Amino acid sequence: MIRIVIAVDVVPGHEAEWEEQWRMLREARSQYPGFRGASLLRDSKEPRRYLSLTEWDGHDDLAQAMRRMSWLNRDTTLPWTQGPIRVYDEVVDNVE
Numbered sequence: 001m002i003r004i005v006i007a008v009d010v011v012p013g014h015e016a017e018w019e020e021q022w023r024m025l026r027e028a029r030s031q032y033p034g035f036r037g038a039s040l041l042r043d044s045k046e047p048r049r050y051l052s053l054t055e056w057d058g059h060d061d062l063a064q065a066m067r068r069m070s071w072l073n074r075d076t077t078l079p080w081t082q083g084p085i086r087v088y089d090e091v092v093d094n095v096e
Helices: 015-029 059-068
Strands: 002-010 035-042 049-056 081-088
Touching: 002 015, 002 059, 015 035, 015 049, 049 059
Parallel strands: none
Antiparallel strands: 002 049, 002 081, 035 049
8 A cells, every 4th residue: 555645835815715726636646556545635724735645555556646647746836825835745654
C-alpha cells in the first residue's frame, strides 16, 4: 500500500473553495484502479492549514492515475494556496 500526505496552506478566506476542490479531486482519483481512499484534515488551531492523505494499492496504480491526471502537478500551487505544497511520500517507518 502507498500513502501520500500533502500539506497545504490555503489563502485566508478561501478554505471552502479549497475543500470543494479537494472533494472534486478525491472523486476523480476514485475512478482509478487501486485507489483505496482519502482523508482531508484541517489544523484546529490554524484553520487554513490542511493535510490531505491518499491511499493506493501500490506504486503502479498511483503512477498510472497521476499520468492520466497530468494537470495535477506537485510543483504547481493552486490559486487558493500560498507557499509551497509539501508532499510526503517516503515511508520512513510503519506499524500495522
